[in-house]
Amino acid sequence: MVEAWYMDSLDDDQRKPHRMEPNQSVSLQELEKLGVYHLKLNADIYEADPELKKIRTERNYTFMDIITIHKDTLPNYDEKIKIFYAEHLHLDDEIRYVLEGSGYFDVRNKDDKWIRISVVKGDLITLPAGIYHRFTLDENNFVKAMRLFVGEPVWTAYNRPADTYKARQDYLTFLAQVA
Numbered sequence: 001m002v003e004a005w006y007m008d009s010l011d012d013d014q015r016k017p018h019r020m021e022p023n024q025s026v027s028l029q030e031l032e033k034l035g036v037y038h039l040k041l042n043a044d045i046y047e048a049d050p051e052l053k054k055i056r057t058e059r060n061y062t063f064m065d066i067i068t069i070h071k072d073t074l075p076n077y078d079e080k081i082k083i084f085y086a087e088h089l090h091l092d093d094e095i096r097y098v099l100e101g102s103g104y105f106d107v108r109n110k111d112d113k114w115i116r117i118s119v120v121k122g123d124l125i126t127l128p129a130g131i132y133h134r135f136t137l138d139e140n141n142f143v144k145a146m147r148l149f150v151g152e153p154v155w156t157a158y159n160r161p162a163d164t165y166k167a168r169q170d171y172l173t174f175l176a177q178v179a
Contacts, residue, residue: 002038002123004031007106007114014085014136015104018116026115033178035128035171036107036117043099043122046146052097055124061095061148068144069103069137084135088157091167092150094127101143108132110175119143130171132160 004026007018028038041052055061069084071077087108096105102120107127109115118138119125127133137143147153162168 001040002028002031002117002119002125004028004115004117007116013139015139015141017104017118017138026117030109031107031115031117034107034109034115035131035174037126038117039124040122041097041124043097046097046099052124056148060150062151063149063153064146065153066099066144066146068142069101070142081137083157086157087132087134087160089130089132089160089162089165089168089171090127090154090157091165092129092154094133095124095148097124097146097148098122099144099146101137101145102140103135103137103143106134106136110179128171128174130165130167130169130174132162 005017006020006024006026008020010018031038039055042049046052056064068074069077069080074080096119098119098121100121102118105117105119105125105127106114107117108131117125158165
């Protein structure tokens with residue numbers, strides 16, 4: 001099961017867990033109220049996994065690629081890490097499937113507080129279009145993930161503030177309806 005918690009406000013190393021004291025866990029149900037969904041799959045068989053194939057077909061994930069984030073494999077590593085950690089949104093859902101390693105997705109809740117979601121091998125996470133979020137490696141400094149897309153991939157991130165985009169407005173409407 002995915003683990004999530006409210007973050008502290010310390011500005012030190014972004015790769016640390018940043019748990020509040022005492023820890024304030026966030027349930028999978030609370031994440032779903034934000035439009036964040038999680039599945040656990042068997043990453044050891046991802047190339048032939050019938051469950052992944054079924055998910056891709058049902059959700060129309062027609063494009064995928066694999067990214068490895070590590071200083072020895074990702075060109076312009078330091079620059080990319082800064083880009084991934086800048087608070088932003090996308091106009092489409094962000095779907096990531098962790099094949100190896102681990103990291104953190106941080107998302108804003110309806111009160112604009114940060115929630116940190118730990119992702120590890122086998123976690124498939126979907127962040128809805130319009131949600132403010134960011135990504136960072138954890139202290140292991142390595143993740144290999146499948147990126148899934150509906151149709152052609154769109155890589156554009158819109159840094160905050162990006163409240164005028166339709167995806168953001170639609171997301172805020174969704175939040176108001178589930179409140």
